[in-house]
Amino acid sequence: MKKKILFVCIGNAFRSQMAEAFARAYGGGAVEAASAGLAPVVEVPEITKKVMLEKGIDLDGHFPKALLHMDVGSYDVVVNMSGVPLKLPVREVIEWRVPDPVSGGEKAAREARDQIEQLVAGLLIRLRRNEG
Numbered sequence: 001m002k003k004k005i006l007f008v009c010i011g012n013a014f015r016s017q018m019a020e021a022f023a024r025a026y027g028g029g030a031v032e033a034a035s036a037g038l039a040p041v042v043e044v045p046e047i048t049k050k051v052m053l054e055k056g057i058d059l060d061g062h063f064p065k066a067l068l069h070m071d072v073g074s075y076d077v078v079v080n081m082s083g084v085p086l087k088l089p090v091r092e093v094i095e096w097r098v099p100d101p102v103s104g105g106e107k108a109a110r111e112a113r114d115q116i117e118q119l120v121a122g123l124l125i126r127l128r129r130n131e132g
Contacts (some may be wrong), residue, residue: 003127004032006075012037012064015081021057022120038062053111
């Protein structure tokens with residue numbers, strides 16, 4: 001059975017979009033990934049799309065979504081990168097401390113991307129182990 005993961009940050013512009021994309025790319029058919037923001041921006045920034053394309057992941061079609069409009073209770077795991085404590089009706093909330101690259105340019109976006117890639121890979125391995 002697919003595990004449902006929701007990645008949350010502030011604007012749903014950088015971190016949670018990256019995490020969702022990595023989970024979809026690396027999770028195969030084992031996970032269903034989504035992302036949302038506490039205060040979503042209007043569109044996914046070009047810099048986010050650019051640094052993800054460097055990893056071979058195309059974010060065309062991705063758009064920011066509000067956590068408020070998500071059926072949070074339908075997810076198995078929520079990964080919170082917002083820095084804001086969240087009380088949600090889910091079995092597990094994981095806190096990831098990933099600096100927001102919003103004003104740091106491409107270098108900060110790449111650093112966040114690489115950190116998130118490693119965190120997502122570790123989460124996917126853990127979820128697969130817990131299935132057996």
